Amino acid sequence: MKPNKETAKILSDGQKIEDFVKSDGWKLARKMLYDKLITLDSIASVPKTGLTDEQKLREYDVREGVVAIILEWIKEVEGSAEQNQSNKDLMKDIRKESIIQYF
Numbered sequence: 437m438k439p440n441k442e443t444a445k446i447l448s449d450g451q452k453i454e455d456f457v458k459s460d461g462w463k464l465a466r467k468m469l470y471d472k473l474i475t476l477d478s479i480a481s482v483p484k485t486g487l488t489d490e491q492k493l494r495e496y497d498v499r500e501g502v503v504a505i506i507l508e509w510i511k512e513v514e515g516s517a518e519q520n521q522s523n524k525d526l527m528k529d530i531r532k533e534s535i536i537q538y539f
Contacts, residue, residue: 450520502521
């Protein structure tokens with residue numbers, strides 16, 4: 437059984453993401469992102485002078501939101517890689533079942 441175009445594209449894109457997440461490049465980029473996020477999320481990185489208390493609170497809120505968005509994106513990318521493996525396993529099962537039904 438051959439997958440249709442849409443399924444083939446999903447599997448192809450998923451494989452690319454899975455390969456990337458398994459690569460040393462992703463591990464390095466992920467570490468660099470986490471290092472930046474730790475700095476960005478630190479209260480100590482917000483300027484102590486030149487901002488009103490209200491501006492500082494706004495700065496904290498914005499930084500917290502940015503960190504949350506980036507962490508969610510990392511989880512989404514890594515989750516897509518895991519999902520791809522599940523999709524490949526499912527396709528194998530479907531193919532086996534199709535072969536069994538054929539005979």
